[in-house]
Amino acid sequence: PFNNITDKQFEFLELFFEPNYTVEDFFSSEFSFNEHPVLAEVKKYNSLEQLRKSLEKKKKSPLTRGSINGYIKKLQNLSTLEISPNPEDKKEKTITISYLGIAFFLQNLYNKLN
Known part of the structure; x- marks a missing residue:
């Protein structure tokens, strides 16, 4: 069984x-x-x-780059994100959800049904 993720991580x-x-x-x-x-x-x-702009739009409040890094670090420790160098700009990263991240997401969504 998976550990539960927080509501903020789910968001x-x-x-x-x-x-x-x-x-x-x-x-x-x-x-x-x-x-x-x-x-x-x-x-x-x-x-x-x-990513920060998308989360700000969703939350309707400003966020710092540091808070985004905090989310990423916690979720990366759970192996829910895949982060790789952006081929166009080596300074930036390409960030996507991993299969394990999808599993965590679906489990949390399923738990909300019950």
């Missing part, structure tokens, strides 16, 4: 999925995991700045 992981989904969309048996429209279209961010 952060939500950034990697399309915003207009229902819980039923994730647990629909109509599609396999690889063909699932919500899971197949996972977002990736090409910079911390891009």
Whole structure:
């Protein structure tokens, strides 16, 4: 079994999925995991700045780059994020959710159903 992630970590992981989904969309048996429209279209961010702006828009409040790094560090310790050098700009990182991150996200979403 997975450890539970916090609501803030869940909110952060939500950034990697399309915003207009229902819980039923994730647990629909109509599609396999690889063909699932919500899971197949996972977002990736090409910079911390891009990620920060998305989270600020979601939270409707300003965030520092340090707070974003805090989220990333905690989630990286859980292996929920994949971070690699951005091929276009070696200073920035490309950030996406890992398969384990998707599992944590789905488990948390499922727990919210019960």
